[in-house]
Amino acid sequence: MTMFIVDRRLNPGSKSLENRQRFLRRAKALVQGAVKKTSEGRDIKDVLEGGEVSIPLDGMHEPRFRTEGGTRDRVLPGNKKFVEGDVLPRPNGGGGRGSQAGEGDSEDDFRFVLSRDEFVDLFLDDLELPDLAKRKLAEVESEGLQRAGYSTSGSPANISISRTVQLALARRVALRRPKPQEIAELEAELEGERSEVRRAEILAELEALKAKAKRIPFIDPLDIRYRRFETVPKPVAQAVMFCLMDVSGSMTEHMKDLAKRFYMLLYVFLTRRYRHVEIVFIRHTDHAEEVDEQTFFYGPASGGTMVSSALQAMSDIVRSRFKPSDWNIYAAQASDGDNSLADSPLTGRLLTENILPVSQFFAYLEVGEANGSTFEMPDSSLWTLYQRLRSEGQPLSMRKVSTRSEIFPVFHDLFQRRKNQEKAAS
Amino acid sequence: MTTHERLFEGADWDFRQLQRIHDACEEIAHGELGLDTYPNQIEIITAEQMLDAYSSSGMPLFYKHWSFGKRFAHHETFYRKGLMGLAYEIVINSSPCISYLMEENTATMQTLVIAHAAFGHNHFFKNNYLFRQWTDADGILDYLDFAKGYIAHCEERYGRLAVEITLDAAHALMSHGIDRYPGKKGLDLRAEEKRARERREHEQSMFNDLWRTVPSGPAKTTEILNSERRRALLGLPQENILYFLEKTAPRLHPWQREVLRIVRHIAQYFYPQSQTKVMNEGTATYVHYRIMNRLHEQGRISDGNFIEFLQSHTNVVFQPEFDDQRFSDFNPYALGFAMMQDIERIVTDPDEEDREWFPDIAGSGDVMGTLRQVWANYRDESFISQFLSPKLIRSWRLFHLHDDPAFTEGIKVDAIHDARGYRRIRRELARQYDVGFIDPNIEVVDVDLAGDRRLVLRHTVVKGAQLNETDARRVLQHLADLWTYDVSLVEVDARDKVLKEYVVSPRALAIAA
Numbered sequence: 001m002t003m004f005i006v007d008r009r010l011n012p013g014s015k016s017l018e019n020r021q022r023f024l025r026r027a028k029a030l031v032q033g034a035v036k037k038t039s040e041g042r043d044i045k046d047v048l049e050g051g052e053v054s055i056p057l058d059g060m061h062e063p064r065f066r067t068e069g070g071t072r073d074r075v076l077p078g079n080k081k082f083v084e085g086d087v088l089p090r091p092n093g094g095g096g097r098g099s100q101a102g103e104g105d106s107e108d109d110f111r112f113v114l115s116r117d118e119f120v121d122l123f124l125d126d127l128e129l130p131d132l133a134k135r136k137l138a139e140v141e142s143e144g145l146q147r148a149g150y151s152t153s154g155s156p157a158n159i160s161i162s163r164t165v166q167l168a169l170a171r172r173v174a175l176r177r178p179k180p181q182e183i184a185e186l187e188a189e190l191e192g193e194r195s196e197v198r199r200a201e202i203l204a205e206l207e208a209l210k211a212k213a214k215r216i217p218f219i220d221p222l223d224i225r226y227r228r229f230e231t232v233p234k235p236v237a238q239a240v241m242f243c244l245m246d247v248s249g250s251m252t253e254h255m256k257d258l259a260k261r262f263y264m265l266l267y268v269f270l271t272r273r274y275r276h277v278e279i280v281f282i283r284h285t286d287h288a289e290e291v292d293e294q295t296f297f298y299g300p301a302s303g304g305t306m307v308s309s310a311l312q313a314m315s316d317i318v319r320s321r322f323k324p325s326d327w328n329i330y331a332a333q334a335s336d337g338d339n340s341l342a343d344s345p346l347t348g349r350l351l352t353e354n355i356l357p358v359s360q361f362f363a364y365l366e367v368g369e370a371n372g373s374t375f376e377m378p379d380s381s382l383w384t385l386y387q388r389l390r391s392e393g394q395p396l397s398m399r400k401v402s403t404r405s406e407i408f409p410v411f412h413d414l415f416q417r418r419k420n421q422e423k424a425a426s
Numbered sequence: 427m428t429t430h431e432r433l434f435e436g437a438d439w440d441f442r443q444l445q446r447i448h449d450a451c452e453e454i455a456h457g458e459l460g461l462d463t464y465p466n467q468i469e470i471i472t473a474e475q476m477l478d479a480y481s482s483s484g485m486p487l488f489y490k491h492w493s494f495g496k497r498f499a500h501h502e503t504f505y506r507k508g509l510m511g512l513a514y515e516i517v518i519n520s521s522p523c524i525s526y527l528m529e530e531n532t533a534t535m536q537t538l539v540i541a542h543a544a545f546g547h548n549h550f551f552k553n554n555y556l557f558r559q560w561t562d563a564d565g566i567l568d569y570l571d572f573a574k575g576y577i578a579h580c581e582e583r584y585g586r587l588a589v590e591i592t593l594d595a596a597h598a599l600m601s602h603g604i605d606r607y608p609g610k611k612g613l614d615l616r617a618e619e620k621r622a623r624e625r626r627e628h629e630q631s632m633f634n635d636l637w638r639t640v641p642s643g644p645a646k647t648t649e650i651l652n653s654e655r656r657r658a659l660l661g662l663p664q665e666n667i668l669y670f671l672e673k674t675a676p677r678l679h680p681w682q683r684e685v686l687r688i689v690r691h692i693a694q695y696f697y698p699q700s701q702t703k704v705m706n707e708g709t710a711t712y713v714h715y716r717i718m719n720r721l722h723e724q725g726r727i728s729d730g731n732f733i734e735f736l737q738s739h740t741n742v743v744f745q746p747e748f749d750d751q752r753f754s755d756f757n758p759y760a761l762g763f764a765m766m767q768d769i770e771r772i773v774t775d776p777d778e779e780d781r782e783w784f785p786d787i788a789g790s791g792d793v794m795g796t797l798r799q800v801w802a803n804y805r806d807e808s809f810i811s812q813f814l815s816p817k818l819i820r821s822w823r824l825f826h827l828h829d830d831p832a833f834t835e836g837i838k839v840d841a842i843h844d845a846r847g848y849r850r851i852r853r854e855l856a857r858q859y860d861v862g863f864i865d866p867n868i869e870v871v872d873v874d875l876a877g878d879r880r881l882v883l884r885h886t887v888v889k890g891a892q893l894n895e896t897d898a899r900r901v902l903q904h905l906a907d908l909w910t911y912d913v914s915l916v917e918v919d920a921r922d923k924v925l926k927e928y929v930v931s932p933r934a935l936a937i938a939a
Contacts, residue, residue: 003448004522005441006469009529015478016498022590023495060496063598063900067866070890072829075855077756078747079825079842086839088827113503 024118027060035114035122120268145229154226168223177216178209238276239328239360241266242317244310246335247283247301255367256297259334262365262407266332280317284310286340290317305338307382308346315354324358331355334365337380344385356394368402430726437532444468444536451541454720459713460794461549464523464563468544471526476513477501479526483696484516486524487570489577489688491593517543519551519699521563534731538738541717546710553802554705556698559608566695573688580681592682595904596668596689602868603668603690604697606861656875663869663884666690667905670870676879677910686908701861704806708762711743712797715763745822756858765809768818769797779816811856816848826854831890866893868915879911887919892926902930 024031082088114122150163183206190202243263245256263279270277281296282288285303288310314331322329339347356362364386379387383398390396401407433450434443448466455461471479481498482488514531518524525543527536551557562569581589596603646654657663664670668690672683699706718739722732745760746752769787772780773796776788787796804812820843828840841847841854857863872882883905885893898915906913910932917925 003445003452003465004467005444005448006467007441008469008471008475008526011475015475016481016495018490019481019492019495020498021495022490022492023499026492027496061900062493062594063897063904064601065866065868065885065901066894066897067891068894069831069892070887071831072827072889072891073840073854073857074827074829075824075851075858076748076827077745077822077824078749078753079823080749082825082839082842084839084842084844084847087836088839089836090829113499113506 023060024114024122028122030060031114032122035119144232146232148228148230150225151228152225154228158226158228160225160227163225164219164223167225168219171220171223172216172218175216176212177218178213180213183209183213238278238326239270239330240278240280240322241270242314242329242331243279243281243296244314244331244333244335245281245283245296246285246305246307246310246338247296247299248285248305248338249302250336250338251367252369254369255334255336258367258401258403258407259365260297262334262363262401263332265407266330266363270330278322280314282310282313282317284313288313305340306343307333307335307339308343308350311347311350311355315350318355318358329359331359331362332365333363334367335382336368337366337382339380339382339385341381344381347382348385348389351389352394356396362396364396364398365407366398366400368400430724432728433537433721433726434533434731435728437534439533439536443533444540447533447537448540448544450721450726451537451545451717454717455541455545455549455713458720459716460798461545461713462552463545463548464521464552466544466548467522467524468540469524469526470529472529473505476516476526476528477505479516484518484526485570486518486567487574489574489593490581491597492590493597515539515543517547518566519547519557519561519563519695520566521552523548523551523563532734534727534734535738537721537727537731538714538718538735541714542710545717546713547706549713550702550706550709550801553798554698554702554805555803556701556805560698561695569691573692576684576688580685584679584681589685591907592685593689595908596686598901598904599667599671600689600693601865603666603686603693605666605669605694653872657872660873662873663871665867665869667868667870667883668693671905671908674873675909678908682908698805701805701807701859703758704756704762704765704859705801705804705809706762707758708764708766709797709801711739711759711763712766715739747823764818764822765813766797768815769793769800769813771817772815783815784813806859807856807861810859811852814852814855816843816845819843819848819851824851824855826851863888866891881905881909881911881913883913883915885915885917887917887925890919892917898928899930902928903933906930906932 150160186202186206186209190199190206193199193202241263245251245259267277267279279293281291281293283291283296283299283301284306285301286306286309287303288306290313291299310333318324318329351362364382366380366383383400386396386398390398399406430450433447439447448468455463477498479486480501481494488494514528514535516526518526523544525540525548527539531539551561551563557563577589577593660674661670668686671678672686672690675683678686718727718732718735721727722729727735743757743760743763745757745764770793772784772788773790773793776784781788790796800809800813823843825839825843826841826847827837829837841850843851867886867888869884869886870881871884874880874882902913902915912929912931914930915928917927919925
């Protein structure tokens, strides 16, 4: 009988991907809750790692008719000392023995691993991003050239010699252009030939060959090919993200948490667009310093409030480490809005002259207490200042936020601006 | 005895060697054991593909549904944590018979697996009466392909949600979408005429006027006659709930009926497998054991490789005792293999007891003939009740526990491995494998056509085991959604006493519009 061996190892994997996504969609609410809980405990950069989450099995239950209770009979192997008629005490829990172990009735948690993309998608969903925004995340901005086959027209600099010669050869072979070697042989033969009749024959043949060689050129304009290039969108490879935060005593834990989520979101945006993203944390009271993430969010600090110090620090760092031509610069500032009045002019000047011209995006987030309604917050000194700059036409995104779901609209401007640019371009 | 060339050396294998291994196994399986198999197709897969196969019941193609994703996620987590090993192979009851082999297996393991799956299981699939009766090995792959395409098409056309709801409902009723007995074929006119004529002749020849004087019972009322007629027209009582819905649910769309039909067919395809776990694995294990031993005798596998085989074979047929932490239930490989070997012993070397218990086969001498006969004509339940020998009961030290909640003192030991207990133990163990006792006996008994179209189901409670209430309600909810009118289920005991009654109304979001 014939037998076939099939090597399936090279078949495309993840046949279950589709089923898995359906399962996730179905378990969405539950998984989302789990993702939220997991992401709260993570650092900004780690938000993108996938990971294990666990959800209660309950919502995912597949019911079946099954029986329970009643009289049970069971045959077991390995009797040691029982004889017929013995009565064994029931194990604790009364009712019956746990003889149905392994039947899927346990309401335990259902644990499984999410991939990085699944995790991020759910994380973004949690922030109530509109679909448009999610699509924008995937887009790229600058354009580059890429080789794309050959064309019959183009600039002389782009002539592809190898391709042209190749085609010419093919054409010569196809049309049977006499080879120079053949002609040389005939001529040699003519030299040595004595018989007149044969000479005439050879001469005629030579003539014909030469005429044919002339009719069929060695290289014809038809053969010429040019290297073709296409413009393709190309991501600018790197971006730097500045996180500026007021850490004076008036910032509460809740405010810091809001700010952290805001930075996380911006980070996710950027990593989806740029291959390499750096983060610089600058915290400030009445003086600013660059710190690591732990200190940034959890380090103790106290003092007055001078926003200009942070902006100054940022512009210094940009000048020394991140050349605007090589880096896309994004900045996100979070504060409760306090600033000393005397500082305002300097802040405004730094922003308009040093920072905004080199930044892709500058977002300001004014955080409030969880219970405080945003409408009741009086305009703070910083808010008033930024408001004025904005009305002068500076590209600033600003938002007052006191709960998590209000964070996303800050980014609205980012996408809005992009759309306008596209319109202008077309 | 001629010694053969080694099939392989060490642990590595390549495709040429697999071919040689297969041919060597085939020579023994067909030539010496007299097995009759479908053509084989052997596929090499990776661990990830094995996980994929796990989640779709081992089938190479299947329609899409979230529950398979759930199973996949579950297996994957367990596998990654190292809590679960993967099977060495999966084999599919189809023609050609497809065996999936893991790429990580050593050459010895591949030999074992080919002998086990490509010959043991394959022979069983082709010859066992249940598989012959209920499955169509030639058509199953095409059918699955059709099912996958059809369901994808429905999703495109009617929306994923609608299809998902229908499938959820169908899956919930899957265990009650099976024909347990082959259907009656309708007679053609000629046969019917012939039967009527024979009956008439019989009546004439047996005529006796006396019968007329025998009083019959009270005449049936019109109401009873009507309801009997109605039930007969609907084909009630019907235990195949999915079939009943497919044919008679009033407001299902044609595509929904087709989806129910697909789920029903697939459930039916797997029905024999659940009834023959012990036999199927026993057959395959016995076959691989015979083939491997023979290969070793012929010198085709080395002593070292043979010891590797013995080690994994021993693991496969390991049966922990009831008080062992690892014990969960009978290991079908162990029980099946032990019984097959026991039959071999009874056939070749019986003692007095065997002659008394198994007069038909004891000492008949033809091991393979007897086994082939057994493999073809039994399922787990009948196999155990027929062939579990007292000797095996003794060596496994089987005992029977009877747990009656009404008996408050505890659990009674009803029988042990002694002369008084053999038959009882054999009967109880056979029942443990009897689908008639495992699956609750639920039937559609009536539809209130004149009134509110309520569908009436009945669960005949056996040994006091009632339905789990949460689950029952959920399943009935699915059922009501498909039926689109109220559904009621009564649980009655053997004396027709009603123990519990459920009534469920369809949800507002009815599937059928």
